[in-house]
Amino acid sequence: MSRPLASQRKEYGRALVEIGQARPDVVVLDADLSTSTRTSDFAKKFPDRFFNCGIAEQNMMGTAAGLAASGKTVFASSFAVFATGRCWDQVRQSIAYPKFNVKIVASHAGITVGGDGASHQTAEDIALMRTMPNMTVIVPADAPETYKAVKAVVDRPGPCYVRLGRVDFPVVTTADSPFEIGKAAVMKEGEDVTLVGTGQMVAVCLDAAEELRTRGVSAEVLNMSTIKPLDKARLLSSTERTGAVVTAEEHNVLTGLGSAVATVLGENHPVPMSCVGIPDTFGESGESEELMVKYGLTSDMVVTAAERAIRRKGK
Amino acid sequence: MTFAAGSGHPGGSLSYADIVAALYFKVLNHRPGQPAWEDRDRLVLSKGHAAPVYYAALAESGYFPVSELVNLRKLGSMLQGHPSRSRTPGVEMSTGSLGQGLSVSNGIALAAKLDRKDHRIYCLCGDGEMESGQIWEAAMLAAHYKLDNVTTFVDRNRLQIDGPTEEVMSVEPLAKKWEGFGWHVIEIDGHDMRQILDACGAARQVKGKPTVIIAHTVKGKGVSYMENSIAFHGKAPNEQELIQGLRELGEDA
Ligand SMILES: Cc1ncc(C[n+]2csc(CCOP(=O)(O)OP(=O)(O)O)c2C)c(N)n1
Ligand SMILES: [Mg+2]
Numbered sequence: 001m002s003r004p005l006a007s008q009r010k011e012y013g014r015a016l017v018e019i020g021q022a023r024p025d026v027v028v029l030d031a032d033l034s035t036s037t038r039t040s041d042f043a044k045k046f047p048d049r050f051f052n053c054g055i056a057e058q059n060m061m062g063t064a065a066g067l068a069a070s071g072k073t074v075f076a077s078s079f080a081v082f083a084t085g086r087c088w089d090q091v092r093q094s095i096a097y098p099k100f101n102v103k104i105v106a107s108h109a110g111i112t113v114g115g116d117g118a119s120h121q122t123a124e125d126i127a128l129m130r131t132m133p134n135m136t137v138i139v140p141a142d143a144p145e146t147y148k149a150v151k152a153v154v155d156r157p158g159p160c161y162v163r164l165g166r167v168d169f170p171v172v173t174t175a176d177s178p179f180e181i182g183k184a185a186v187m188k189e190g191e192d193v194t195l196v197g198t199g200q201m202v203a204v205c206l207d208a209a210e211e212l213r214t215r216g217v218s219a220e221v222l223n224m225s226t227i228k229p230l231d232k233a234r235l236l237s238s239t240e241r242t243g244a245v246v247t248a249e250e251h252n253v254l255t256g257l258g259s260a261v262a263t264v265l266g267e268n269h270p271v272p273m274s275c276v277g278i279p280d281t282f283g284e285s286g287e288s289e290e291l292m293v294k295y296g297l298t299s300d301m302v303v304t305a306a307e308r309a310i311r312r313k314g315k
Numbered sequence: 316m317t318f319a320a321g322s323g324h325p326g327g328s329l330s331y332a333d334i335v336a337a338l339y340f341k342v343l344n345h346r347p348g349q350p351a352w353e354d355r356d357r358l359v360l361s362k363g364h365a366a367p368v369y370y371a372a373l374a375e376s377g378y379f380p381v382s383e384l385v386n387l388r389k390l391g392s393m394l395q396g397h398p399s400r401s402r403t404p405g406v407e408m409s410t411g412s413l414g415q416g417l418s419v420s421n422g423i424a425l426a427a428k429l430d431r432k433d434h435r436i437y438c439l440c441g442d443g444e445m446e447s448g449q450i451w452e453a454a455m456l457a458a459h460y461k462l463d464n465v466t467t468f469v470d471r472n473r474l475q476i477d478g479p480t481e482e483v484m485s486v487e488p489l490a491k492k493w494e495g496f497g498w499h500v501i502e503i504d505g506h507d508m509r510q511i512l513d514a515c516g517a518a519r520q521v522k523g524k525p526t527v528i529i530a531h532t533v534k535g536k537g538v539s540y541m542e543n544s545i546a547f548h549g550k551a552p553n554e555q556e557l558i559q560g561l562r563e564l565g566e567d568a
Contacts, residue, residue, distance in 0.1 A: 030477075032443060032446075032475050032476050032477050032483055032484075033476060033477070034477050035476065035477060036476075040477075052477055052483050052484065053484065054443065054446035054475075054480075054483055054484025055413050055414065055443050055444060055446045055447050055475065055484075056446045056447055056448060056484070058448060059448060081412070082412065086412065114322070115320060115321075115322045115323065115388035115396045116396040116397060116411070117388070117395040117396040117397050117399065117411070118395065118397075118399065118409075118411075119363060119396075119397040119409065119410065119411025119412055120396070120397065120411060120412075284390070284391075284395060285388040285389065285390070285392065285394075285395045285396040286388075286389065286390030286391070287390065290390045291390070294390065
């Protein structure tokens with residue numbers, strides 16, 4: 001299905017400027033990518049509260065910690081691969097452990113980074129951030145949800161990670177759709193299988209649900225925009241009813257949403273499950289749409305996974 | 316190349332073009348037909364986004380056909396947006412995440428010392444890249460272990476992505492910093508072939524310490540609309556710009 005596309009990064013920039021107006025305690029850091037992450041919007045409006053740290057992500061996170069230790073609410077941005085992997089220990093030791101108010105909002109996550117290739121893509125950032133105590137992990141489905149997520153993290157105490165894409169994502173929510181950290185949204189109700197998507201894979205799940213409908217299968221679609229804390233109640237109430245689940249993420253299939261969901265189901269109410277995600281391999285250069293196909297992030301893959309999970313019901 | 320790819324990094328490639336050409340065609344002791352030759356000089360492109368100029372030099376040297384160059388950044392291509400050791404003959408090290416190449420170069424240099432080999436290691440960095448702390452950890456290590464087989468270039472084009480280095484995060488006094496870390500420092504005009512070759516020759520004579528060559532360059536060198544332009548850091552030219560650019564560089568459009 002064709003949906004309008006919109007930029008998450010632009011919404012980040014817009015939300016950040018509004019936050020800057022309302023909250024004098026908010027400061028923003030970037031590491032020489034402010035035009036890409038769109039923290040440049042904030043920098044133009046509030047030059048005194050913006051600090052470019054240069055190409056030094058580890059130093060940026062330590063600086064963010066110090067600002068937070070002195071009562072500031074800090075946004076720190078870069079590409080996802082650098083904002084999580086390069087400075088993981090600084091985030092762990094200096095931000096997560098002391099529970100500081102640092103909001104890491106990273107763009108260019110996943111494989112749709114495109115031409116830059118494996119060094120700039122990341123399929124590991126959700127895993128890196130969700131394994132860290134005290135960290136909230138949010139993966140907005142689209143541009144409108146990005147705006148709401150950025151607004152929401154300001155008021156949430158402690159460290160948060162918000163994961164954004166480079167390319168424009170299909171729009172699946174509206175300005176009025178409810179958003180709450182830690183709550184999954186039911187995008188479509190269904191009976192036979194639960195499709196749990198995160199990020200732009202929510203749109204892919206909705207497409208898959210449409211295709212499944214034509215095949216006589218009724219699929220429920222959940223937008224799991226908070227990976228941590230995971231909305232266990234919503235997940236279990238859906239999967240206990242449908243009896244089958246598919247997870248879909250633009251992330252390493254071994255270590256992200258799929259494993260978070262599997263743990264909850266395994267401990268509470270196991271049902272047949274299939275995971276769609278980037279295989280355990282590094283990415284490569286290419287157009288983002290080509291990469292989505294090559295790395296199996298398509299509605300066809302979700303449909304096949306759903307049929308496989310449904311076939312295993314009751315066995 | 317970046318035109319065919321529709322994206323890529325022309326600015327930081329052109330500032331390094333003269334140095335990369337000097338190294339591949341005059342300085343490096345290498346055998347393009349035998350990329351794994353164990354006595355070859357090694358070159359690590361720490362500033363991995365200069366991949367286009369690097370690939371051009373590797374192709375012209377004979378590591379792979381020049382006709383491959385139009386496949387830059389295409390799906391399945393051997394020419395990734397940033398260098399990939401496992402895909403491209405002649406690429407010593409996968410890079411792209413800035414700040415890491417000098418450490419790897421040091422490791423190669425330590426191995427050469429252990430194995431009593433006298434090949435040399437060239438590490439090509441950016442000036443914005445000097446902001447990364449790991450560069451200075453590596454600078455300390457190279458001096459500590461007297462790695463006189465390491466020569467590091469700094470492409471001092473004075474620009475990074477968000478603006479001039481001295482506005483984003485000042486790196487000066489750069490020569491004094493390297494001196495303070497125990498390196499032999501040479502400053503040159505990075506577009507003067509004689510100076511590039513002389514500096515490489517001088518570095519070879521320095522014993523007991525590594526050498527850094529700070530090369531003053533112009534980002535986008537040779538293409539008027541790209542020179543000193545921030546816009547052409549990570550943007551490909553359009554067709555009209557391409558034709559004009561090639562003409563200015565003295566190539567057939
Ligand atoms: C660790 C890391 N952080 C950020 C980036 C994104 N990035 C790519 S090029 C660049 C600017 C590099 O500046 P400089 O070293 O001066 O090279 P030039 O742009 O002059 O070629 C940045 C920040 C990166 N590649 N690696
Ligand atoms: Mg530079």
